Amino acid sequence: GEDVEQSLFLSVREGDSSVINCTYTDSSSTYLYWYKQEPGAGLQLLTYIFSNMDMKQDQRLTVLLNKKDKHLSLRIADTQTGDSAIYFCAERGDSNYQLIWGAGTKLIIKP
């Protein structure tokens, strides 16, 4: 079946940029998503990108999509302590409303 892979942890210093990576296998992906889960809170959609785009920027967030390599990344500029959370990558195919989820990357901020 289709799969989405992420590394489980990323540690960065406050003020640095964080880059969270994700790879997927579904060549028919139409939408790719980044969700954020803070402790004790529900998942929150951060941003998404259509598969015909290669970049999307929203304030401190930059999403890069390499469709050929099936690689998605989320860059958070000037990482703050409030960015500490688990970040999930998810993808949706064209014919299915279901999302396929990665296991999540826990972002740890060092002072």
Add this chain to the structure above:
Amino acid sequence: GAGVSQSPSNKVTEKGKDVELRCDPISGHTALYWYRQSLGQGLEFLIYFQGNSAPDKSGLPSDRFSAERTGGSVSTLTIQRTQQEDSAVYLCASSRDRANNEQFFGPGTRLTVL
């Protein structure tokens, strides 16, 4: 406005007991999803409701799991004869419609089966 709410937030039960988990979606959202999140793993799709259509139950792991959605709004996920491997966080999400991109998630119910 109110977001997706779930109850209870935590449930501890004994193996073999039945449990019911409740989800109140955002008013007006026609699509409702249930997921299971186990520690260190991604979300596992369980079931999907869209309007009055028959639900997609393809993600339910066994016949001990069932869900209903009354009046196109509130949904209940029922797990019968719970097992320890059912311990997880159960998440509910809703979206405006099937084509809509954003799913809004509730805070989840943490189920612990002893």
